[in-house]
Amino acid sequence: xxxxxxxxxxxxxxxxxxxxxxxxxxxxxxxxxxxxxxxxxxxxxxxxxxxxxxxxxxxxxxxxxxxxxxxxxxxxxxxxxxxxxxxxxxxxxxxxxxxxxxxxxxxxxxxxxxxxxxxxxxxxxxxxxxxxxxxxxxxxxxxxxxxxxxxxxxxxxxxxxxxxxxxxxxxxxxxxxxxxxxxxxxxxxxxxxxxxxxxxxxxxxxxxxxxxxxxxxxxxxxxxxxxxxxxxxxxxxxxxxxxxxxxxxxxxxxxxxxxxxxxxxxxxxxxxxxxxxxxxxxxxxxxxxxxxxxxxxxxxxxxxxxxxxxxxxxxxxxxxxxxxxxxxxxxxxxxxxxxxxxxxxxxxxxxxxxxxxxxxxxxxxxxxxxxxxxxxxxxxxxxxxxxxxxxxxxxxxxxxxxxxxxxxxxxxxxxxx
Numbered sequence: 001x002x003x004x005x006x007x008x009x010x011x012x013x014x015x016x017x018x019x020x021x022x023x024x025x026x027x028x029x030x031x032x033x034x035x036x037x038x039x040x041x042x043x044x045x046x047x048x049x050x051x052x053x054x055x056x057x058x059x060x061x062x063x064x065x066x067x068x069x070x071x072x073x074x075x076x077x078x079x080x081x082x083x084x085x086x087x088x089x090x091x092x093x094x095x096x097x098x099x100x101x102x103x104x105x106x107x108x109x110x111x112x113x114x115x116x117x118x119x120x121x122x123x124x125x126x127x128x129x130x131x132x133x134x135x136x137x138x139x140x141x142x143x144x145x146x147x148x149x150x151x152x153x154x155x156x157x158x159x160x161x162x163x164x165x166x167x168x169x170x171x172x173x174x175x176x177x178x179x180x181x182x183x184x185x186x187x188x189x190x191x192x193x194x195x196x197x198x199x200x201x202x203x204x205x206x207x208x209x210x211x212x213x214x215x216x217x218x219x220x221x222x223x224x225x226x227x228x229x230x231x232x233x234x235x236x237x238x239x240x241x242x243x244x245x246x247x248x249x250x251x252x253x254x255x256x257x258x259x260x261x262x263x264x265x266x267x268x269x270x271x272x273x274x275x276x277x278x279x280x281x282x283x284x285x286x287x288x289x290x291x292x293x294x295x296x297x298x299x300x301x302x303x304x305x306x307x308x309x310x311x312x313x314x315x316x317x318x319x320x321x322x323x324x325x326x327x328x329x330x331x332x333x334x335x336x337x338x339x340x341x342x343x344x345x346x347x348x349x350x351x352x353x354x355x356x357x358x359x360x361x362x363x364x365x366x367x368x369x370x371x372x373x374x375x376x377x378x379x380x381x382x383x384x385x386x387x388x389x390x391x392x393x394x395x396x397x398x399x400x401x402x403x404x405x406x407x408x409x410x411x412x413x414x415x416x417x
Contacts, residue, residue, distance in 0.1 A: 008083045008113050011366060015352060015359040019323040019344045022360055026097070026350035030205055031198035033183035034096050038346050042175030043294030047287055051321030054298030058330045059389040063376035071372050073365060075380050077315060077338055078164060078260040078281065080136055083113030084365045085332060085380045088357075089284075089319050089340030090140035090166065090264075092121025093187075095215030097350035099208050100124055103132045104349055108357035110135025112365070117166055117340070120153065121237070123215040125222065130160040138164040140264070142171070143249055145242045149223045154256050165257045166284065167250060170265025172243040175292040189214055251278050262317070267293075267302060272309040282315035282337075289320045289342055300334060304385070307335030325367025329375065332383040 016022045027035050041048030073084040088109045094101035102124040109116035110133025117138040118129045130137060139157040143150050157165060179185075184192060199206040209215075224240065254261055263275060264284035275283060285303050287296040299320040306316055318331050319340035328339045341364075348360035377383055 008365065009111055009358050009362055011362045012355060012359045015356060016348075017363060019347060019360060019363070022344070022347040022351050022356065025352075026347040029202065030097065030350050031195065031202050033180075033185050033195060033198065034205070035350075036179035036183055037093070037177075037185050038097060038343060038350070040177055040179035041290035041294070042177050042292055045290060045294070047294050047296045047298070048290030048321075050296075050298045051287070051290055051300070052323075054301050055321055055327050055330055057391050058300070058334075060326060060329060060333075060371065060375060061387050061389060062374045063387070064374070066376035068373040068376060068378060071369065071378050073368050073372060073380060075338065077115075080115070080163070081113075082115070082338070084368060085328060085336075085338040086114050086361070086364060087138075087317065087338055087340045088114065088116045088345050088361075089342045090117040090119035090121075090168070091342045091346055092119045093123060093215060093217070094119070094346060094349065095123030095212075097346050098353050099212030099215075101346075101349050101353075102129055104354035105345060105357055106132035106135075106137060108345075108354050108361060109133065111358055112361040114361065115164070118162070120219055121217050122219050123217065125218050126153075126156055126160055126162075130162065136163045138162060138166050138262075140166045140168060141253070142168055142237075142240075143242055143245045144224070144240050146224075147242075147249075150253075151256070152223060153219070154253060158257065158259070162259075164260040164262060164281075165253070166262040166264050167253060168264045169245060169250075170267070170286065170288050170292050171237065171241055172245065174238050174241075175288070175294065177291060187217065247274050247278065250275075250280065254279050262315075265292075266306070267296060267299075269302065269305040269309045272306060272314070276310070276313050280314065282317060283310070284340060285316060285318045285336070286340075287320050300331060303331065303334045303336060325364055325369070325371050328364065328368050329371045329377075329383060330388065332380050333385055333387050335385075 016025055075082050075085045088105055094105060098104060102122045106116045106129050115136040115138050117140050119140050120142045139162040141150060141153055184190060250263060260281040262282040262284060263280055265286050265288060266283045267287055285299050285306050287293060287299050299318050303318050310316060315337045316335060317338050317340050318336045319342060322339050322341055323344055331339045345357050345360055348356035375387055
């Protein structure tokens, strides 16, 4: 049971038992141009690879004997009880993985007791997502060139009961995603001989899309009108997003939004002070999953600096590369309050729709519970830096971390989400 006493779904027989297994299944079931859109990063994909390598460099320290007969992975975040320290983060164009995929993600999150963050680039309407399951929904906001559009989205999110607002700020320009360029991944889809051949090789996906219709960016279309055809999704976003976004814009949103306000895409710890001054409630330490600045530092590596700057004044979330319960434990021990996942649940969505996402969340929860018990941790707030062995400078042997990062336990409680 979760912290609120509700039954959390267990693992489903016959479905993959790890996120990597889901990725393999998604690769087989999706046309190449769709899988690459989900799986790929920007430039040489150096940051994409570094996110995984950085997590793998951090080793966990098991602790026994210790009484772990009463462990729980549940947390409280912004006053909301969650079954585990995980959020399904915003992922645009989820409907390309599975018809109406945003709704499946929202329903699965609700069943498993974790929040779902709806993307401004969703392929379902805000009303549909708000009604998909009774669990907590957050809304991810882009700041468009037309600020009136962003203002209306904030108002709609509040009226529909979205409990938190997550503003993405690391997109002054889109990263150059070469897989999309090479594959000609565009909206609307443009059909070439190679793409048509891929459709024939993936009949299940093709039949699903034929029945449901090609995905489109419902939220953006509703607010911006008919979207122009572009060569890549990145070019479409570049035509709509504003490179002049600054902290004054976040300040205005703070005045307009009464619920928890979270800023996503933070990689510079020096920005924490301004966030605190404005009254932001949380930050997502994120390099956008390796899809923006190629060559960027891994989110997990910069995370302790954010905790040192923020202390107990902000909730810290982290994303980019998290695929297992061990990864979640690494993040908590390095100072995060929770982890956001993106590709992990998209792979599961592509493999088996809502049931796949429920299975992926159950797998992550079970993996995390095993890590907790073997590390002697009864609840997530007990993870500390002393439970890790990390590389010395210069990528030398793993050494004990001398400075235990400050932990933020179940805070800030701004409102019940």
